[in-house]
Amino acid sequence: MARWGMVIDLFRCIGCHACTYACKVENRTRKGVFWTLVYDYEVGKYPNVIRSFLPTLCMHCENAPCEQVCPSGATYRRNDGIVAVDPNKCIGCEACVVTCPYNARFKNPKDNYFSQDVYPKDERSVLGQPGVVEKCNFCKDRIDWGMAHGLTPGMDWNANPACVNACPVNARTFGDLDDPNSEISSRLISNPSAEVMHRELGTRPSVYYISMSKPLSGKIKKG
Amino acid sequence: MVYKSQSEWRWPIAVEMFCGGAAGGTYIISAISYLLFGGRIFLAGVVASVVLALISILVLLADITSIWRTPRVFLNFKSPLALGATGLSLFMISSVLTIGIMHTGLAASALYVIVWIGTAASLLTLIYPGILMGMMRAIPLWSGSGPSLLVLSSGLLVGAAVITVVGGLGNVNFNLSLVVLCLLVVYGIILLMYIIMGTQGPKAAQMSVQQLTHHGLSSIFWIGVVVIGFVIPLLLYILSPSEQILKIGSLLILIGGLLMRYSLLASGIKISMLRDDAIIATYWLDH
Numbered sequence: 001m002a003r004w005g006m007v008i009d010l011f012r013c014i015g016c017h018a019c020t021y022a023c024k025v026e027n028r029t030r031k032g033v034f035w036t037l038v039y040d041y042e043v044g045k046y047p048n049v050i051r052s053f054l055p056t057l058c059m060h061c062e063n064a065p066c067e068q069v070c071p072s073g074a075t076y077r078r079n080d081g082i083v084a085v086d087p088n089k090c091i092g093c094e095a096c097v098v099t100c101p102y103n104a105r106f107k108n109p110k111d112n113y114f115s116q117d118v119y120p121k122d123e124r125s126v127l128g129q130p131g132v133v134e135k136c137n138f139c140k141d142r143i144d145w146g147m148a149h150g151l152t153p154g155m156d157w158n159a160n161p162a163c164v165n166a167c168p169v170n171a172r173t174f175g176d177l178d179d180p181n182s183e184i185s186s187r188l189i190s191n192p193s194a195e196v197m198h199r200e201l202g203t204r205p206s207v208y209y210i211s212m213s214k215p216l217s218g219k220i221k222k223g
Numbered sequence: 224m225v226y227k228s229q230s231e232w233r234w235p236i237a238v239e240m241f242c243g244g245a246a247g248g249t250y251i252i253s254a255i256s257y258l259l260f261g262g263r264i265f266l267a268g269v270v271a272s273v274v275l276a277l278i279s280i281l282v283l284l285a286d287i288t289s290i291w292r293t294p295r296v297f298l299n300f301k302s303p304l305a306l307g308a309t310g311l312s313l314f315m316i317s318s319v320l321t322i323g324i325m326h327t328g329l330a331a332s333a334l335y336v337i338v339w340i341g342t343a344a345s346l347l348t349l350i351y352p353g354i355l356m357g358m359m360r361a362i363p364l365w366s367g368s369g370p371s372l373l374v375l376s377s378g379l380l381v382g383a384a385v386i387t388v389v390g391g392l393g394n395v396n397f398n399l400s401l402v403v404l405c406l407l408v409v410y411g412i413i414l415l416m417y418i419i420m421g422t423q424g425p426k427a428a429q430m431s432v433q434q435l436t437h438h439g440l441s442s443i444f445w446i447g448v449v450v451i452g453f454v455i456p457l458l459l460y461i462l463s464p465s466e467q468i469l470k471i472g473s474l475l476i477l478i479g480g481l482l483m484r485y486s487l488l489a490s491g492i493k494i495s496m497l498r499d500d501a502i503i504a505t506y507w508l509d510h
Contacts, residue, residue, distance in 0.1 A: 092288030101361035131288035
């Protein structure tokens with residue numbers, strides 16, 4: 001069984017937000033709901049100011065705090081490591097939103113933003129139910145569809161999360177963390193300093209960041 | 224701003240926590256002398272606890288997505304929310320049965336067991352918000368056992384205050400004003416220690432405490448929680464001028480209890496994903 005994860009290379013990210021919009025189009029999230037966000041921020045003091053970007057999303061933690069607090073079992077972790085939400089079970093208590101250290105979860109507004117006529121359902125997308133909490137699910141519908149059709153997530157376009165496909169600089173790499181031959185594994189091996197966010201919390205995220213601790217100087221890393 | 228307080232849980236949750244805690248505390252104080260010393264149960268207190276629990280349940284139902292999904296709140300017992308919902312349900316059943324038995328005299332032999340179950344359920348109702356908040360390591364001020372102790376002490380204090388307001392003074396077979404005074408002192412010590420420990424914690428916890436003591440929530444905290452909810456009632460209960468004045472003091476305790484829960488929720492600042500000196504430029508994406 002695969003264990004899906006993602007590596008984000010902060011040296012490559014240019015803050016174009018293509019991933020943000022690809023995710024929004026793919027998952028038809030509501031106004032104000034962003035399953036992946038790119039923080040655009042500055043550090044340092046004039047004249048030594050550095051502008052940096054930090055893409056964030058659900059970290060699909062092995063020890064997910066959201067799963068622990070969910071009273072209805074709507075938040076669950078699949079065997080392949082993806083933490084997903086069953087919108088039919090969610091009661092909208094927002095305990096998971098409050099407890100998430102990565103601000104990855106959003107409660108859909110209670111009004112019906114999308115008309116069913118404008119966006120008919122298809123087998124790979126589910127419209128956000130009003131009043132329930134949703135978040136990045138690594139485009140699990142795309143992954144499941146791809147695997148059912150013999151494709152390899154992380155290698156084949158149609159089986160990749162939308163944000164990975166949209167990135168123009170290949171800052172995001174997706175794949176099986178347990179496969180030593182996968183591209184994600186080779187990126188982690190060649191970047192031993194890759195780290196997770198807030199390791200001290202013990203959540204054990206499946207999303208790794210390259211160059212998170214180093215101050216980014218704007219130099220482009222080759223390769 | 225790289226540090227932001229959580230915005231999902233505000234007044235509705237504060238009211239729900241307050242009413243639930245008050246219900247639990249009221250029931251425990253009403254039944255304690257019956258359980259431990261064979262005294263009598265203060266029926267008005269049990270009735271008040273049922274009313275408070277009903278308010279808590281109604282506020283909770285108004286806050287969730289759909290009333291038809293309510294049964295799902297019991298499904299995952301690893302979650303303190305599910306335990307709290309179970310406690311609240313058991314508490315409602317026990318309290319209603321307690322009132323029924325005491326009114327009708329039927330099944331009086333079961334009263335002792337029912338009151339014990341009700342007391343255990345009350346304790347769960349009192350403490351589950353603190354346990355839930357204590358699990359949230361993303362908010363350092365809440366993380367740990369501090370919130371549990373705080374809501375437990377506050378819940379018992381508020382419960383004793385409710386009993387005072389509904390006519391408990393002179394109608395329970397223990398010194399209620401002394402109990403309120405002792406609980407006030409314990410609550411005050413726990414609140415002070417909680418704030419002090421927050422100042423020693425991570426940056427987000429320190430900022431939470433600063434929100435309470437110096438910044439946006441300082442008026443609510445100092446005037447509402449400290450002066451109205453603690454100092455004035457403490458003075459009134461030490462001086463003990465008259466029953467009416469003590470009732471006013473108890474009402475102030477209730478106000479302070481509600482404001483304490485609100486300020487605790489509103490001051491819950493999350494750990495940052497960015498460096499402390501970062502300045503966020505994408506304000507329109509910052510939620």
